[in-house]
Amino acid sequence: MRSFFQAVVSGLVTGSLYALMTVGMTLIYGTLRTLNMALGAMVLVGGDVSWMLFSGLGWGPLAGLVAAAAVTFVFGVVIQQIAVRPLIGKVGVDFEMTAFISTFAVAIVLANVALQIYGARNKGVPPVIQGRLHLIEGVSVSWHQVVMAGVAIAMLLALGVFLSKTRYGLGISAVAQQLDAARLMGIPVQRVYNLTMGVSSALAGIAGVLLASVFFVSPNAGDLPLLKALIVAIFGGLGSVRGTIVAAYIIGLLEAMISLYFGVKWSLPVLFFVIIVVLLIRPTGLYGKPEEARL
Amino acid sequence: MASVARETASVGRLMGWRTPNGFAVGALLVAAVALPLVWRNDYVIDVALTALIWMVLNQSWNLQLGIGGIWNFGQLAIFAIGGYVAGLVSLHWGINPWLALVMGGVAAAAVSAVIAIPVLRLRGIYASLLTFSFAEVIRLLVISDESGLTGGSFGLSGIPGLAFEGLSPDAKQRAYYWIALGLVVVTAVFIYVFIHSPLGTALKALRDAPAYAASRGVSPLKMQVITFGTSAFIAGVAGGFYAQYFGTISPSVMGLGPLSLFVAMLVVGGLGTFWGPMLGTALIMIVSEALRDLEEGRLIVVGLILLITIVLAPRGLVPLLQDGWARLQRWMAEDEVPEDAPQEGSR
Numbered sequence: 281m282r283s284f285f286q287a288v289v290s291g292l293v294t295g296s297l298y299a300l301m302t303v304g305m306t307l308i309y310g311t312l313r314t315l316n317m318a319l320g321a322m323v324l325v326g327g328d329v330s331w332m333l334f335s336g337l338g339w340g341p342l343a344g345l346v347a348a349a350a351v352t353f354v355f356g357v358v359i360q361q362i363a364v365r366p367l368i369g370k371v372g373v374d375f376e377m378t379a380f381i382s383t384f385a386v387a388i389v390l391a392n393v394a395l396q397i398y399g400a401r402n403k404g405v406p407p408v409i410q411g412r413l414h415l416i417e418g419v420s421v422s423w424h425q426v427v428m429a430g431v432a433i434a435m436l437l438a439l440g441v442f443l444s445k446t447r448y449g450l451g452i453s454a455v456a457q458q459l460d461a462a463r464l465m466g467i468p469v470q471r472v473y474n475l476t477m478g479v480s481s482a483l484a485g486i487a488g489v490l491l492a493s494v495f496f497v498s499p500n501a502g503d504l505p506l507l508k509a510l511i512v513a514i515f516g517g518l519g520s521v522r523g524t525i526v527a528a529y530i531i532g533l534l535e536a537m538i539s540l541y542f543g544v545k546w547s548l549p550v551l552f553f554v555i556i557v558v559l560l561i562r563p564t565g566l567y568g569k570p571e572e573a574r575l
Numbered sequence: 576m577a578s579v580a581r582e583t584a585s586v587g588r589l590m591g592w593r594t595p596n597g598f599a600v601g602a603l604l605v606a607a608v609a610l611p612l613v614w615r616n617d618y619v620i621d622v623a624l625t626a627l628i629w630m631v632l633n634q635s636w637n638l639q640l641g642i643g644g645i646w647n648f649g650q651l652a653i654f655a656i657g658g659y660v661a662g663l664v665s666l667h668w669g670i671n672p673w674l675a676l677v678m679g680g681v682a683a684a685a686v687s688a689v690i691a692i693p694v695l696r697l698r699g700i701y702a703s704l705l706t707f708s709f710a711e712v713i714r715l716l717v718i719s720d721e722s723g724l725t726g727g728s729f730g731l732s733g734i735p736g737l738a739f740e741g742l743s744p745d746a747k748q749r750a751y752y753w754i755a756l757g758l759v760v761v762t763a764v765f766i767y768v769f770i771h772s773p774l775g776t777a778l779k780a781l782r783d784a785p786a787y788a789a790s791r792g793v794s795p796l797k798m799q800v801i802t803f804g805t806s807a808f809i810a811g812v813a814g815g816f817y818a819q820y821f822g823t824i825s826p827s828v829m830g831l832g833p834l835s836l837f838v839a840m841l842v843v844g845g846l847g848t849f850w851g852p853m854l855g856t857a858l859i860m861i862v863s864e865a866l867r868d869l870e871e872g873r874l875i876v877v878g879l880i881l882l883i884t885i886v887l888a889p890r891g892l893v894p895l896l897q898d899g900w901a902r903l904q905r906w907m908a909e910d911e912v913p914e915d916a917p918q919e920g921s922r
Contacts (some may be wrong), residue, residue, distance in 0.1 A: 315700050366886045375887040376699055377646070381842055382885045388835040388878035396872050423875065503831055507711050514704045545719045553714045556693050563696040 282418040287536040293425045295532025296432035299525045301487045301505055303439060303513040304480025310456040310519040311476045314379040317470050320506025322352045323392035326488025327497035329349060331403045341405060341489060345431070348489045349482040356567070357474045357479025359386050365473070395499035406493040417488045428490045436525060442479075443521070452476050456519070500510060515555055516565050523567025576742055607756055611749045620748055626860040627755035628817050633852035634762050635841050637807035641847030643802045644782030646699055649690065649706035650810055651829045657683040657811025658818035658828070659717075659725060662734040672737045683811025684804045691803035695796060706796075714829040730825020733816050751820050758816060759853070762809055767849060769805070778802060821904065832874060836863070836893040839881040845891025853898040854893055 286313075293386065301323065308316045330344025331353050363382040367375055414420045441448040454462040455472045463469055491505065499557070508531070516527030538547045636650045661679030664670045670678070670696060690709060694702045718728045725731065743748060760775045769775050778798055780788035789795055818824040827833075836859065844855020866873045889897050 309700070315703070363882060367889065370889060374644075374699075378885050378889045380700065380703060381838060382882055384835070384838065385878045385882035385885065386832070389875055389882065391831070392871060392874040392878065397877070406855065500831070507708060510704045510708055514701055514708075518700065547713055548712050552708060555705070555708070559693050559697060559701070563698070563701065566700075 281388030283540055285416070285419045287540040288533065289419060289421050290425070291536030292529065293421065293429045293532070294535065295429070295529035296429040296436075296527055297487055298433055298508055298532055299528035301484055301509045302434060302516070302528055303485040303521060305454075305509050305513050306516070306518055306521060306524045307452070308475055308480050308490050309513075311452055312360075312364060312379075312473055312520075313376055314364055314383065315376070315518070316359075316362050316480065317380060317384040317506070318363075318386040318390065318478070319481065319484045319509060319535045321387040322355060322357035322484035322502070323488035323491065324391060324394055325352055325355055326485030327405070327492035327501050328403075329531075330425035330489040330492055331405050331497045334405055334447065335403070341493060344405070344489045344492075348485040351486075352485025353478040353482040354476040355485075356449060356479075358381065359481070360474050360477035362386070365470070371372070387506075388399070391499055391502060398450070398499065399496075400499060402496040404433070405497060424467055426494060428494075431486065431490060435486060439479070440521075448472075448475055454559075464541040472494075513552060513559060514565055517562075517567040518565065520565075520567035523565060527566055576629045577627060581748075587609075597720050604760070608753070611752050612775050612799070615745075617745070617748065620752055622860065624752050624820065624906075626856055627752070627759050628813055628820070629837070629840065629860070630759045630856045631755075631762050631816075631854050633812040633844075633856050634766055635813065636837065637841060637846065637848075637852040638766060638769070638806045639802055639807075640841065641851070642775065642782070643778050643798075644847075645694065645799065645802065646703035646743050647706045647803075647806075648703050648711075648834070650708035650806075650836055652710035653683045653687050653700075653807045654810045654814040654817075655713065655717075655824065655826070655829050656686055657807075657814030658824040659731065659814075660811070661815030661880060662731045662818040662824055663809055663838045664734070665735050666731065672735055672819055676812055679810040679815030679818075680811035681815065684808040685808030687803045692796075694803075696790070709833075710829060714826050717826045717829075726825070728826055730823055730827070732823040734824070736819045736822060752824070754841070755816065755820075755881050757791050758812065763849075763853070767811075770849065774798070774801065779849070835881070836877060839877045839884075842881055842891055843884045844896075846891035848891065848893040851893040855891070892894050 285322060301319065304322075305319055307318060308314055308319075326348035326494070329348040332342070333344050334338040362385050364379050367373075367378045369375075370378070395416055410418045412422045413426055441449075443453055444544055451462070451467045451472045452475065454465065454467055455469055455476075459469070462472075477497065487505065491501070494502065512524060512528045512531050515531060516523035516525075533553060535547045538550045542550065584633045604817075610623060614620070632650070632654050634649070638649045639645045639650070657679035659677040660682040664671055664678050665675040681709070690706065694705060697705060713888065717725050719726050736747075737751070737754070742878075770779075777788065777793040780791075781793055781795055783797055785795065814828075817828070840855040841852055844853065844859060845851030859880070863873050863874070863877065866876055869876070884891065
């Protein structure tokens, strides 16, 4: 029973992180109709930024969080300008396919640039806070994990407020719901695209900093988060923020349970099997809407 | 075969398809056959052979991704399954390597046909997510396999090659080279006939107007299973041949690095074109060999090439060259107009 509770706790923590990574992916798909494969690279960039601040200046992960968010925001805007914007409205080619491939190309370039700069070694970043929190007898969670979950949930709440209450956030929702109507209402669509890419990349960058102290920062640090984010995104339904968050927690808990009862090795194959079953029943994921209604 | 070709040619004229220039194709083929005899350099032949294997793989992939418009990003796992099955059956059961090659293809086709069914229900991007994560799951499963069957991250080694035991190493390599070339040619002819047959037309119709094609009696399920099956069979045979030539196969043939290389080959050449995969493979192989000293840094260059191509010429080089060639010919024809102007009307 204790190990069950332990699994639930760690499932909730990983679920929060998955939500943080995937919400960006779903936002971008909702507004830009682009599956941003470069988000994995943003996790990597976030981790590298916090590592550089730590090893170069001795600054802790909290400074890393802010710096990584700023840097990845800029990266996101630049990627939008270089890799996505030129493709919008090109005749004779499938935009979703070309944007998928162009962001994939960006991800390859970034991961290999990181490999050239830092080499293949694993770089450790210390946790935000040391120590463990004992919940009940035999069930404990490290304070760093508490911070991880806390930051992730705070970010998600802030995103929710941003999307539903602020001028810019409403702009993003409007563009996602009805592009032409949004344009008619005078919403600067290009700026909304930049903002979406920036915000989503910053969320992935923050996830990267949080993950950096659990795993290590290495040139393929972005691969597994990207894969998990893709699985969560399909499961939840692309373009649905609520679906993504629900799916992230389900996947996080499921993964913890599978690791507990079958061993870590089986977590991915079983997850994959679950995804196939879900897709056979609901081809657009849990909350995905079949056609244009999104966010 | 001949009647199919004739019919294809007549349909081609009707539909306004380009017919390949027989002389150019023949010259290219002669050059490719003569390469190992003229350029007697082990390393060069080895690289050319690898390029030929990738050409087979990329052609099979193009059948789905380009011509079928099915977003399959799991073809490398299919390739690896072919390689592993061919390796395993010849290692453990001592099956004839040629038969093992076919078994690799069949196993790959079977796995792929199963994947085809959930993919059929998915729209565009979801299909790419599912197939991509399928490939990653296969890769991670093989890496974490501790049962000794697949050899984990080190892979299988000591896979028996095709039966050329009596030959000298050089002659053996040449024999492999010509077989690989044969595979490329057979695949190319098959794909040419396939895309110009009613099946290929149905596939393109499903890509361009799924609802209309289905309403005209094209079965999406049937077409998808056929496409996945044939494409995977070809990829599986390529995988088996790879395993037999190198004597080893490991999970390193899958993953993001190789995937980016192959996607670059397909996109640079031109997705959905007949010559695209072959041209793209050759070009990217040349670039990657020219930058051999950079080691892993090559992928930066390949990634940049991919990015530049997709942004500036999303349809790839082959359509670009074909358009350029057509424009050049029109331009030359324009020049001739004043001389034979009277005949203009009669033509």
